[in-house]
Amino acid sequence: TWTQTASGYKNESNTGPRVGMFYMANSAAVSSVTVNYSTPGGVIKPGIMVMEISGAAVADGSVNGGTAAPTTTSTSGGLLTSNANDLLIFATDASGNESGRTAGTGYAIPNNKVTTGASGSDIRMAMQYAVVNSTQTYTTGMTYTNSNWNGNIFAAFKITSASADPPAVSLSPTSLNFGNQNVGTTSAPQTVTLSNIGTATLSITSIGIENGDYSSDFAETNNCGTSLAAGASCAINVTFTPPGDRSDFYATLGVTDNAAGSPQTANLTGGGLAPEAVFGPGLLVFSNQQLSTTSAPQTATITNTGNMPLSIISVSIAGTNPGDFGQTNNCPLSPSTLAVNASCTFNVTFKPTATGTRSAALTVTDNTNNHAGTNQTVSLTGTGCPSTGCGGGGGSTPAVVQVQNNIDVSGAAFASFSVPITTNSGDLLVAFVRESSNGTDNFTVTDSAGQTWTQTASGYNNESNTGPRTGMFYVANSAAVTSVTVKYATSGGVIKPGIMVMEISGAAISGVLDGSVNHGTPSGTTTSTSGSLTTTNANDILIFAADASGNETGWTPGTGYAIPTNKLAIGASGSNVRMAMQVAVVSSVQTNTTTGMSYANSNWNGNIFAAFK
Template identity: 60%
Template sequence: MKRSRQVFVLSILGLLICTSQAPGQTLPKFGHVVIVLLENTDFSDSTGSMPYLDSLAAKYGLATNYYADTHPSIGNYFTLTTGQILTNNDSQTPSSFPVSQANIASLLQAAGKSWKDYPEKTGTYYVHHDPLQYMTNVNKANLTNFTQFKTDLGNHGLPDFSWITPNACDSAHDCDLSTADSWLQTNIDPLVKSTYFQPGGDGLLIIVFDENSGSGGTMTTGTTDGGQVECVIVSPFIVSAGFKSTTRHYHESLLRLMEQGLGLTTFAGASAGANNMSEFFGAGATSTLSLSPASLTFANQPVGTTSAAQFSTLTNSGTTTITISSITLSGDFASAGLGTCGTSLAAGAGCTTSVSFKPTATGTRTGSVTIRDSAAGSPQTITLTGSGVPASTPAASLSPTSLAFGNQTVGAASAAKVVTLSNTGAVALSISSIAVAGTNSGDFTQTHTCGASLAAGTSCAISVTFKPAATGSRSASVSVTDNASGSPQTASLTGSGATSSGSAPVLVQVQNNVITTTTTYTSWSVNITTTAGDLLVAFCRESSNGTDNFTVTDSAGQTWTQTASGYWNESSTGPRLGMFYVANSAAVTSVTVKFKTSGGVVKPGIMVYEISGAASSGVADGSVNNGTDSTTTSTSGSLTTSNANDMLIFATDTSGDESRWTAGAGYTIPNNSVRTGSSGSDVRMAMQYQVVTSRQTNASTAMTYANSNWNGNIFAAFRGR
């Protein structure tokens, strides 16, 4: 049977995400693909005979060495969708020849991308020119019609991938080339002129014929059995106007272009090994529109009244001007008339859109601002939320809705914190009571300036203080009873009672011992002569095992406790650090760290601090660990304490030779000749301390040193009496 079928592939691939490209390898990342197929024409017959199509080739790109894979049509259509010639029998129908092979639509679905089939069913329609109808593994709801394509294009709402099959006349199967060319100009030119293809747009249009007018077929892809056919490429990313490629391409090359351009990493059939036609594309211009904020929330607004305006800023961070086609609002929201956005937005420029809220009913009201433009990701959306309240009632709210007082000495009053009561309604708020209620209500006291009535649109302050009656967590709430919806309004109150301390601790001495050889040791000691009743703290390290849970003992045989923060590793293989302590210690002459690693560890170190005036029990008041890669500063974590008179100890080591240490603000290094290893060793230990007179919240400190090295540290607090 004589055929004059032509296959026209139109691919609009949406927003350009990545524009860099190595010829023959990478592609722009497109967001919408439309594929339109024309029928049975030799390359030499179509080129120069279709004025509109020729004009696109002259402005954009033409594949001059493009071949169909087989005869007749159906095998080429399956190659363009599955990468395989599944049959060459044009009489097969979707019911007689269902296809379950992976195809571009099923792969897009699996990747979470959208697609539609847009066949032109007015006039004579051949189903074997519409291969997605055969697929059993796709969402059948996406099989629409060409009228829907026109609607989606007009709404700037094309899916990621669109397949268009013209009818038998418009595809040049039953009519001549002039009919097909006229159809393209009427139906496809609006697409070419849309924002997808303007500077900063992201479209790709591929026009290709399914086979030439010959006959004879094959079941093997990548042959020239289907004859040479015309393939035109249209895109803002064309490398140069009128570009002509002489590279040999087949239908599986076009499938690979569409798959890869849409961001797929799994490819159907022979497209997995096909070239991707990347020589056609350069970087192109980009346009990116951002919104800040991307959502607007309106406070309670009386029904039928208009709120003050709120604004969102649109910013063009791309390299080309963005065309703004429309800004529309939905719900109980309208433009406030104060925005600065027009019909275009230059590269690097910004503009504002203004929104007001006029609720038509009570309760939560929602809407959106929809911005249609030529930028990637269009349309952009600003979500809108507001609450309608009766026009004759007040609207009360508390801000903030919680107060946290942190640690506070038992029996001592904190500084005041403030909760603001606001009336955003249209009439005065009648206040029945403001009180503290809840589990530990007696620990919190409130005073206020609100009175018995709060005028519309005004606010007043509620001041709260915390005086804990006992240690531990304490909680209550401020409760405002009034005539507004949602009464009573509440704000939660929390704090922690801490014990007071008497005398401050005093550092008596520091002794340390480190070694830098690679000899292994199962224990390592330092000599120190101490006074009974003092607190002893040991900072220990080793360099060869990131899992050694070493312990500490002394000449008196006492049990040492590790600080709550535990061990710290500079890397998975060490060095490994730990801090231990014993309160109300017996007098000792030496302290020893014992290692658990079979055969011992290398480069051990121990530093022991003797502290007088420390609590005899419950002495530890918090600890944190931290470390940093190559740097000249060792920085602690954040430490929060519950006692007023603490000694804060920051102990650190470094991975390289350090002998010059500088203390952090308010801290003292007790001995500037702290022992270090020999030059070039990776064992270095130092400490600094500070005695404080108040509880600490998220306290931190640091020590600096001369050379850039890795470090690890422990920051701990110990109570005075």
């Protein structure tokens, strides 16, 4: 005697048709199955469909559903199960004859033939099934050709442990090292083989590159599809395109599936080969110079900090007043090259042809990052005076001595974060600071000399309500220091901290700040534009510091500004993967002046624009 499923009988209307599902677990061998009706005189249009299943145990829930109106879809009720490994059976009946049926997604009608005999459907009835390996909060359905009323029963039956063996996965190898690859070029593919070493079909949800700030530098293609039969294998081909000259690019290949231990992973590593030019300082300022007389030379230096020889293609002076400046150098021009870690020097002079502020830019064109035609610039400015004399004196000349930066984008938490920098006493130090944890951390800055730094008047700047959050701090007439530290106030620390410190000689020793303003764009863009800054002092150095919410591969200064050393690295640099600082020297009071900086990848941004006397 068979047991009825817990959801009982299902009527398609008050007068029928009426359906029911019955089962017998661990059945004896049989040669026929009979349904006995209790209506006196019998019933019309009887039907019975029996499915035999090996490896099953007892029922794990059932639910009835149906539509008491003409339709071509039979949709189940929501089935809740308690067992992870079940066979789901959806049985549906139509009030009129059908000529074809289509199983629901992920289900199969064992033998979809509308007839009497060995079949999963007939002219009124059909059964579909699916095997699952997790508990269900689930519905399904089946479509048919002719519009009829319908009734259905949706039931789950537990699979015995012997038949519930999950697929098992082998990913080989579990790491790929691409070695050193020329920056901007794509490696030959390396293959990771995904094998289903289990006895059940593997369902593949996704395959992709993940887990790391360099995941976009690796790519994959595969022939695996969405499932892999027991004993079968497929190939995942991975390539690497390094964006810069570093040795520690990394990411993870991940395969998400229904096997134990999902996701399966393989570590990916590689390095980039390229020359890298560091040209600085970013600004040379010549004090007052009489017309048609030549100043003493000032020096700019270019260093190849990459790991391949640097080709210097050309050297030029351009801009507003190029004829007022001259240069000599000892740099090798292409086809000669500048060796790794080697430097060469430019001696720049100023010979004004007119009075007032004169400006230009010294440009070196080279093959940084293997991109022939890359320009490195040092901004040049000076003041021409009449031949009768300049009068009044110009005071000391401001100059950017150095910029040092440090950043961590790993996601680790930090309560404090430092940058090493060895400075001269008496200089102005300006720090630009970031974190990505929240929009409420009131971080502060100190240094190895024990000085407490002052925040610019415009305060903290949030790129969104939850961060990133930035701030600018300074100390005038500073003692000599060897490091600068930002201390965060958030309990447990913050993630993705960064600090960039600029040393400036020739600044005022007190009352140095001459105004600041915050701004930014809380949406994806490639330009960070300042707010309007108004100053009171005629002779200022303007500093514009920008931060991006995601990693960047390059920064371009605004017109008339220079990024002192535009290198995306930790160390001696005016920019890194999230932060950059640009400078300009002015000789007149500024009224609602603005500037901006562009970057490669679209991200939110925040910025602080400040003037120092």
